[in-house]
Amino acid sequence: MSPAAPSFAPVMRQLKFPGLSRVLIKLGSIVALAIAYYATAELSRYLASTPQDVTPVWPPDGLAVAAVLVFGNWLAYGVGLGSFLANFWAFRDTTSLAALLMSTLPVIGIAIGTTLGTLLGSWLLRKATKGRYPLERVTDVFRFLFLTGMAGPSVNATVGVTCLMLSGKVPWPAYGTVWLIWWISNVSGIWIVTPILLSWKNLLQNSQSPFQHPLQQLRQWLFPPLNSDPSQSSLPPQAFFAKLRWLSFWRTMEPAVLLGLIAGIGGVAFDRGYHFEFMLIPLLIWAAFRLGQPGATLFTGVVTAIAVIATVNGKGGFVRADLNYSLMQLQAFIGVITLTILVLTATIAERARAEAKLRVAFDQLAETNETLEIRVQERTEELYLKNETLQQTLTKLQQTQLQMLQSEKMSALGQMVAGIAHEINNPVNFIHGNLTYIERYVKDLLQVIEAYQLHYPQPPQTLQILLDEVHFTFLQADLIKLLQSMNVGTDRIRQIILSLRNFSRLDEADFKAVNLHEGLENTLLILQHRFIGKHNRPDIEIVKHYGDLPLVECYPSQINQVFMNLLVNAIDALEEPIAQSANDHEKPHLRRIWIATRAIANDRIQVEIVDNGVGIPEDVKSRIFDPFFTTKPVGKGTGLGLSISYQIITEKHQGQLWCSSTPGRGTKFMIEIPVHQYPRTNLEKY
Structure with a gap:
């Protein structure tokens, strides 16, 4: 980690409290964490407990893990105390003093198991990420999910269930079932609650001033500053300020609109029995792109709370006669949305860092060019x-x-x-x-x-x-x-x-002989939703003319990416309106994509992808393989697809990729690669 990078060290090491004893502050923090743990546990039992006293999600463990990761291992005393309080009132036996003391023993064991599991998960995550913020990289996200979210609760569940068995509160034949329910509820609590607390802590820590008021930090996150300089806009001043007011209003209302949509769809899906649960995922993706990781994790927690409370009260599409099957469906839904949002937000963060590095590199290059222009005269x-x-x-x-x-x-x-x-x-x-x-x-x-x-x-x-x-x-x-x-x-x-x-082929990074038709079919299957007609347009018809091809040696995942880029471009071209004559005005334009493969001489094969879309003008066709060149609107294309495809075919597969097009009639892309490739060194692959 570079010295300038923000450290994810405990906050207590960064703040100073003159005039107060550190011991008293730590004791107060331990007691506060114990009270928060107990209150969260009681709230979970009250809101999200089934008639069989099963809690599908245990948020107190997520709170405990976040506290230990942020402030340090010394807060584990608060975790143990909070776990003891939460379970003492649930398992106490007040029939006699001896029974009360005996019922306290398994509660102490459960508290010890909770503390050890929290410390183990936190220690493993710190070692794996080297103290970095664990939700900023995709690899670190998976380390958090598996090491902290799954390994730590294993200790908690094992010690806790064993204590209950030894005390006779649960029969030994039910050990496996009780252990699994205990473990899954702890895993769900950590996956949901810990990312919320860590992401908001990271947001507050990375603000302009470490002592900025929390309300000011929240306002800055909800309403980021807009560019209010009309000289940097091509619009007239009056139109510019009108647009600025509209953007300010939208940024103010966007979180509320998103929350309203989540509440509305959640109510329809879980209260009225319509199976619209997975319609909530696009809203969470919206939150990930627009509100960042703090907003995405917070709204993921809201969706999870709606799903859990509805399911334990017998509502929603996850409810079944078998309680275990209902909980399995609920927890699978929670796992999918949590994994998707955490990986997506980490990917967005990685891309933002890559773009920042790219801008710095170009700025440095511009400075170098300026220096060279001065020296050119000398x-x-x-x-x-x-x-x-x-x-x-x-x-x-x-x-x-x-x-x-x-x-x-x-x-x-x-x-x-x-x-x-x-x-x-x-x-x-x-x-x-x-x-x-x-x-x-x-x-x-x-x-x-x-x-x-x-x-x-x-x-x-x-x-x-x-x-x-x-x-x-x-x-x-x-x-x-x-x-x-x-x-x-x-x-x-x-x-x-x-x-x-x-299609992903993550384990096929080297040359491998594959069936190209299989790659084409997988790509078409992934894109089949885009072949459906919209706005009174007919469906896109796929016409295949597959020849008899041998197995082709190639990088399978890269060839699949080329197929994906070319087919997406063909679909985009078919979605653009085509000028028609008066006689054909009432006839719908038939949209087709032709895919043909053939083996040719010299042990080579050809793949041809043709569409009858708008075509490519001559002045544009000469630049379609240039990096970052695109004619699509902002936000729809990056200008990298065809450039990367050209590089994959020509440089990495010793092939050819060319295009022919007639404006108004369509475009044809032709791929030609050899059947057999020469092995390359690791350096040549990059």
């Missing part, structure tokens, strides 16, 4: 030689920065896609695997009923009325069809997950 010959060297350095720097930016982007995207696919894959495989047994059991039950009908063809009148009311004959025929439909649906989900994992 030493023309020397400047000529240095200018050549500078141009080579600039070209190499831009290429290196471009590769680093793309590598970080694809690595984060691949990890997020693979992680989400893995999280969804487990419950889907569980459901898919059990459908076969359900279908067999149902068939056996139907056979038993048929046997009863065979031996007792004349049932009693009351039984016959019941059979008529439930439409038993229809139910008997439709039940098997229903199970078969469910089997088809889960199999489809498994195929989509497999396509996501194949």
Whole structure:
């Protein structure tokens, strides 16, 4: 860590309290943490406890971990005291003094286990991140989730459940079930509460003044300053200030609008029974991009609170007759949204740091150019030689920065896609695997009923009325069809997950012989939502002409990225309006993308992607492979897709990528690469 970087050291080491004893301050902090732990525990039991006294999320552990990470290990005494108070009132036996003392022993053990688990998770995270802020890098986020969020609670759950078993409060055969519920609730509490506290602490610590009033820091986060200099805008002053007032109003209302949408959709999803739970994820992504990590984690906590309170009160789409199955669905939802938001906010932070470094590099380069312009008048010959060297350095720097930016982007995207696919894959495989047994059991039950009908063809009148009311004959025929439909649906989900994992190909960084058709199909599957027509436009038709291709040696993930970039450009071109003649005005424009593959001479293959969109003008076509060149609106394109694709094909695969286009009729991109590649050194790969 550089000396200028902000340290994530305990706050108590940075502040001085003249005239007060450090011992008294620490004792007061320990007592305050214990009270906060106890109050949070009681509030959780009151708001989010099932009729079976099961709490799906245990926020006090998240509070404890955040306190130890921020202030230091000495606050572990407050964790132990708070855990003792929270569990003493839950497990005390007041029948006699001896019973009260005996019931205190397992509570002490639980408090010790909670303290040890908190210290272990905090210590592992500090060692892994070397004292950095743990939510600013994608790798550190995963270290936090696994080391602090999962390893620490293992000690807590093991010690706590063992104490309950030894005291006879829980039977030994239920050890595994109780341990799993205990562990998952602690994991959920840490995943939700700790990021909120750490991100807000980091926001306050990185403010302009360490002693700035918290309300001023909150106002600066909610309402960042706008550029109020009309001389830097192309708009007239009156229009500029009107736009400035509108932006100020929107920034003021944006968090409230976001909270209202979350509350509205959450109410519809969990109170009225509509399955709109995952519609909350785009709102959390909105918060991640607009409000940063503090806002995103805070709104994630709000969504989680809504889901937990509704589920434990028997409302929402996660409620089932089996309590364990309901909690499994709820905690899977919590895990997915928490993982997604933390990884996304860390990726945004990494990109912001990369852009800052890029700006610094360009500023330094500009300063160097100014110095060279002054010296050119004095030493023309020397400047000529240095200018050549500078141009080579600039070209190499831009290429290196471009590769680093793309590598970080694809690595984060691949990890997020693979992680989400893995999280969804487990419950889907569980459901898919059990459908076969359900279908067999149902068939056996139907056979038993048929046997009863065979031996007792004349049932009693009351039984016959019941059979008529439930439409038993229809139910008997439709039940098997229903199970078969469910089997088809889960199999489809498994195929989509497999396509996501194949597209990311995180473990295939070297050359490998692959089927390019598989990569094309995976890319089309990921983009299939964009083929659906919108705003009275027809669907995009995909026409495939696949040839007989051999296995091609390549970097699979990079070739998939080329397919993705070219197909996205084709879709964008088809979404732009095309001028039509008067005769064709009433006919909808048929939107098509043709994909063709073929093997050609000299052991090479070609992939052709053609669209009938607006086409590319001649003055633009010559620059489409230039870095950072784009004709798309701001925020829609970076100008890197085609440049990176060209570099992947020509430099890393010894191939060719070219384009031909006719304005108003469409565009064709042609990829040509050899079937066999020569192995490269690690240096040549970059």
